[in-house]
Amino acid sequence: MNRTNIYRYAASAAGLLLVALLCGCAPKKPQNATRLEAAPHLYPDVAGVTIPVNIAPLTFTILDEGSDFVTSFTCGGTELLAGGKNVEPDEGEWKTLLTSAKGKEVTVQVYRKNEASWQAFAPFTITVSPDSIDPYISYRLISPSYVSYEKLTLNQRELATYDEKEIYNNMLISRGEKGQCINCHSYKAYGTSTMQFHARQTLGGTLFVIDGKMKKVNLKNDSTLSAGVYPAFNPCYNVIAYSVNTTWQTFHMLDKNKVEVQDSQSDLILYDYDKNEITTVRNDPNELEVFPTWSPDGKTLYFCSAHVDTQGKTGDSLQILMLHQYRDILYNIYKVNYNPQNRNFSQYPDTVFAASKLHKSATFPRVSPDGHYVLFAMGDYGCFHIWHNSADLYVKDLVNDTVYPLAAANSPRAESYHSWSSNGRWILFASRRDDGDFSRLYISYFDRNGVAHKPFMLPQQSPEFYHYFYKSYNVPEFMKEPVRFTPQEFATCLKGEAVKATYNPQR
């Protein structure tokens, strides 16, 4: 036997050993398992959810006791097996499974070993929608504190995988008392070549990317309450609407809502980023106008407003007034027409939904890409629904003029910060349903009948991830493409001088 042959035999033996080991590790579907009537308890709960075909594997933990577990995912002739208490399907096999299950249901069967015998829980299904989802989402990760912040990041996540990258991290510039708050990232028409986010305090300003070019703008001027706050890119024209707010927060001594974030003053402005010019949209002192958003054709501006009789008060006395009547501050949804030629708005707003008549407060309207629905959060009072357990998602059908809750998507805890996918078939939102403190992202299928399906939690590689992750997901947005600038490039821009926007009092 020559030396080459010895190597070949050795390599073959090693290969066989490896295959044997891999086969030994691969889970095997138990035979003759006893049927149980009970369904398995899972975290996150994936039973009965509807998912897009291009989503990363849904991982979950089986909460029931057992010495070993095998989970099978089947659709037609395709089967995927995953072993263990933490079910983490292989990414390649998952992709194959979903491709074959497009428009169908995947049956999930969980087996557990109890002492020497195997038991099969009642199977459940996962529906694979034929409608795909935008490939990326972005969100801010923030610890659920109220005043302090140290590290804040804007992140983007590829939905077909678990890949997550930072768009920007405030620690690149600042820390401690010279901290920098970042918020309100927004994109024009789901693209990232035109986008913006705010940086506050140290080296603050609004960072714009316009057609791929970056600039820092100072939107603060003496004629408006503040720099721009809640943004809304017009999907068709080169303007962006903002609310400008005087905001503060107070704390509940007993209530589980824990914190109240209130505006004592609030107006709407429009920023023309071609002209670098700001104009006022609405600034009624007895109205708290906030949360602007555009119709898909860019010709209607929706917003929320709460009527408050300020009695001519300003500053601290106004805040005290609002502190005492915080439960009576109720927001309705309105709209005004926009004329892109002269950049004027209709003078009198139309009421889209008068939540105050129900003694409720509706916030954060988002119009579906087909213009058929307005999705909003409704709670008992106030504007900061992400801390209100009463907050649920609702839609207004603009065609049939009906309003109804998205029952399957809601929970007893807060739902808010919702957005539509570009095809209008998926809703991404933040919910504190898990524990009340930490908001997590959920994705719900919104079918052609206007019904939201049971949502699934943004999947992570390890199903235990959320147990030990002490950040909240905030302002989730869909994107058709990733942000291509690096965090360091954004940092360099933010370190530079801001271009001051001019204020045009003419409307």
Next chain:
Amino acid sequence: MASKKQIQKKETKKRVKEKKHLLPPLIQAERFRHLPLYVGAGFALICWLLLVVFERDLLFRVQELSLFLYTKLYFDQLMVVPGGMLSYLGSFLNQFFYYPALGALIMVLLWWFLYYAVYRTFKIPAKWALLALIPVLALLASNMELGYWLFHIKVKGYFFYNTLGFLFAVLAVWGFRKLPYIFKLIFVPVWMFAGYPLLGVYALYGGVGMIFTLFRVDEEMRASRKWSVVALILLTGAVAPLAWYYYYNQISLLYLYVAGRPNFELQSNALYLWLPYVVLLAVMVVYPLLYRKDRAGEADRPRRYLLSQLAILVIALFITQFYWYRNTNFRAEMKMNAAMENLQWEKVLDVAKNTPGTPTRLMVMNKNLALIKLGRLGNEMFHYPDGGEAPDCPFEVHMMQVGGKMLYYHYAKFNFCHRWCLEDGVEYGWKVDYLKYLAKCALLSGEYDLSKKYLQTLEQTLFYKDWAQKYEKFLGHPELIAKEPEFAPILQLYCYDNQLDGDNTLVEIYLLNFFAHNSNVRNTKMYDDVAMMAALTLKDIETFWKCFFRYAESHKDEHMPIHYQEAALLYGTLEHKVDISKMPFDKAVTDKFKAFMDYTSQNRGKSEEELRPYYYPQFGDTFYYFYFFIRNVKSN
């Protein structure tokens, strides 16, 4: 004829004899040969004893203010900054302070090893061997100087962070010294590029040591080669952090070359905190210059040698002791904290009684809480030292960070305790201490899912798993919670209405005002007791009477506590707004009040400062003394 083996043996013996003869007399003596090592061991032993005897509570607090989880996510989250590995290892070792003696043992063993590594790496002459203790003392100082910085430090695993970082840097210098030229050229970039993300600034410390070692140690190396290695060190030392800047999104260019440094202020009254780090850097510069090929050196006079060693030790210890933070109030607060964690309320009172000097407001608050728990507030509140000594610290210390969370928890202000645990968790990192209070507050306010989350995290620790499991049994069981001795008295104070509020980080002021001015029909007897404490402390007469009558109503058939009688007597006499003539004061109370008034009339015209030492022995345990002599107390 002698065999070949015998000849070899003889030759070996001869060689050894010749070698011994060449060595200086001191080193020939076996008993001195390992003296530096023994001295290092002795030093480590002394340190260990000092730490265990005097700093037991501090060390325990160190691990409470740290967190180590056996999860991948925890590792990933620490590795997002240069030096993350040191934080990971440091936090891992920190947890052993749960048993202070064990944690201290690990620490001193590391110091002993570091001492020996420094001694060997820089081949310090025998007679100066104890110079190797200087970096150890700097590290000791860097830990023991902290004081209240303990609550502000942002470096995770701080107590071991610097020791490990410097140890790795020294070992790198040792490795570098041993390598031939070509391998040095390979080692330097590997060290810088791989060391910087793991060790942060300590990779650069190692680079400094390498430069200076090069010139002293490698005498045979050509100058051109030396300069090429120096250039390589400087280049990679400059480039590696810059290259990593584009990998890490969490470090600003400003701090790139000092990544992992503590967050001490750069202000004149806090500059001393930086000295240990300067010393460590100086070690890397100066010690290579002490390098001797023959470490035995000229240590040939035992007495002189021993004296020199002793002198180094004494001087170093003398300097180091200035860095050992020994504030009695700080230590008392640590002791009280440990006692309160274990619900040992008598021990809290012992500490309050036996701590000399003026207490901090936190100590006073802790003492009052202990008296409330023991039901002795009204009779003993003023039997302990009172006042408001500011914490001994170069920056303003907020009670919130030191002990405020625990106070909020025990006063049933769960939302506020929760809030500050989150705020500080965000600012300074998650700690066992915060997670425990988050879990307990959520439990008592009925947020079981939330409590479970925090308990789940604590279950991932080495030493708090049992603790978490103990509290898990209460999830979803309010009936068990109501019966639990720890919770029952707290829930007696959980009888107020919701409102929007804020404390502006002023725990004491907030609690006093809250309990003094908020009452409703659901208030318990304990609540009224706390309201009395608040009213007496605030010295607001109108508020006192409101609380007094409420207390009298809820404690109808009980004896009115002495201090409440004293206050009623004093306020009634001072203002005559409330008729106290029919109040059944104790004779002892009226007698003491009369004595106080008589003594006061005898001493008219004297200043408060002059009178205080005379009044305290006679009336220091009365409300009168508190009312007139404990003034201008600032509470943060």
